[in-house]
Amino acid sequence: MRGLVVDYVGVLDGSEEDQRRWRNFFSALRKKGAPIAILSNDPGGPGADEIREWEFRGIVDAVLLSGEIGAEKPTVEAFQFAADTLELDRKDLVMVDDSIVNVRGAVEAGLIGVYYQQFDRAIVEIAGVFEIEGEF
Numbered sequence: 001m002r003g004l005v006v007d008y009v010g011v012l013d014g015s016e017e018d019q020r021r022w023r024n025f026f027s028a029l030r031k032k033g034a035p036i037a038i039l040s041n042d043p044g045g046p047g048a049d050e051i052r053e054w055e056f057r058g059i060v061d062a063v064l065l066s067g068e069i070g071a072e073k074p075t076v077e078a079f080q081f082a083a084d085t086l087e088l089d090r091k092d093l094v095m096v097d098d099s100i101v102n103v104r105g106a107v108e109a110g111l112i113g114v115y116y117q118q119f120d121r122a123i124v125e126i127a128g129v130f131e132i133e134g135e136f
Contacts, residue, residue: 010098043067074105
């Protein structure tokens with residue numbers, strides 16, 4: 001795998017501790033040269049500034065909001081937009097989402113899907129796919 005796409009609500013908007021751990025993991029992943037995008041079904045606009053902060057602070061490479069890109073998960077178009085933005089093929093992406101419908105859509109679109117319920121459970125799978133070791 002070469003790139004990571006992560007949902008925001010239900011995944012990255014957790015406790016401060018979980019957000020810190022995500023930032024640590026993203027830092028390790030970026031050191032391996034893997035690009036990271038947030039793909040959210042958020043409508044965009046000023047209410048999405050909290051999500052955009054992740055890109056503004058350089059934690060992720062891109063924030064993609066469905067209301068702004070014109071496609072919602074779980075459509076192929078949304079996943080293709082993420083792939084195009086990260087300049088990768090869909091088959092080279094891992095999608096992490098707390099919606100099983102979105103995970104299934106990602107898999108059907110050719111991505112690896114990881115169903116997110118808890119950081120500790122998901123990070124084992126994600127780190128394994130990217131061959132990253134460490135405590136996050």
